[in-house]
Amino acid sequence: MYAIVAVSLNFVISYKNKLPWNIPLDAEFFYSMIRGQNVIIGRKSFENIEIHPENNYYIFSKNKNYEILSNEFNNIKIFHDFQEINSIKNNKEIWICGGRQIYDEFLFSCSTLYLTIIKKFFMGDVFFDKNYENFFYLERNIFENEDIKILIFKNKRLFNISL
Numbered sequence: 001m002y003a004i005v006a007v008s009l010n011f012v013i014s015y016k017n018k019l020p021w022n023i024p025l026d027a028e029f030f031y032s033m034i035r036g037q038n039v040i041i042g043r044k045s046f047e048n049i050e051i052h053p054e055n056n057y058y059i060f061s062k063n064k065n066y067e068i069l070s071n072e073f074n075n076i077k078i079f080h081d082f083q084e085i086n087s088i089k090n091n092k093e094i095w096i097c098g099g100r101q102i103y104d105e106f107l108f109s110c111s112t113l114y115l116t117i118i119k120k121f122f123m124g125d126v127f128f129d130k131n132y133e134n135f136f137y138l139e140r141n142i143f144e145n146e147d148i149k150i151l152i153f154k155n156k157r158l159f160n161i162s163l
């Protein structure tokens with residue numbers, strides 16, 4: 001299981017239910033990594049992403065009446081309980097795609113965290129939990145330019161590194 005997130009220098013991931021930045025490279029990286037895979041996502045984040053036919057989407061909502069008005073590709077399922085993630089039985093990878101409530105539940109079970117740092121400070125109202133640094137170690141920096149840096153972290157517990 002993999003997690004992917006982009007954070008600002010002050011750990012913002014969202015402001016007023018949207019990404020506070022518009023960096024095409026960040027979006028391209030996100031969509032390229034999850035392409036063709038199982039996308040695990042909270043209801044609030046789901047309402048802000050592009051739906052791609054080749055992905056399977058599993059949306060978490062506590063609302064039993066929550067419905068997707070258009071599911072033209074028949075690739076969206078709604079889960080009401082976090083345990084339901086165990087019912088995913090296909091061979092595709094599982095990607096934890098946020099937001100904060102979903103990271104809080106699943107991040108520490110992920111083997112790998114793809115963390116993009118947006119090299120600016122932003123106003124925000126949803127933040128990524130800095131505690132990830134205690135549970136993941138930096139494996140490598142895969143990309144850097146003046147705007148962003150993309151880092152791969154591995155889970156210390158799963159890779160036998162003492163916490």
Ligand SMILES: NC(=O)c1ccc[n+]([C@@H]2O[C@H](COP(=O)([O-])OP(=O)(O)OC[C@H]3O[C@@H](n4cnc5c(N)ncnc54)[C@H](OP(=O)(O)O)[C@@H]3O)[C@@H](O)[C@H]2O)c1
Nearest residue numbers: 005006013014017018042044045060061062098099100101
């Ligand atoms: N920067 C990034 O990389 C990044 C990545 C992803 C998302 N985001 C941003 O993060 C923001 C949203 O984050 P968020 O933390 O506010 O919301 P979220 O995690 O996307 O979604 C929260 C929703 O998940 C559902 N949920 C929570 N706990 C649940 C449980 N125990 N069982 C079933 N469903 C449960 C609830 O849906 P109901 O209210 O329907 O019950 C809840 O409102 C968005 O603005 C998005 O743009 C940023």
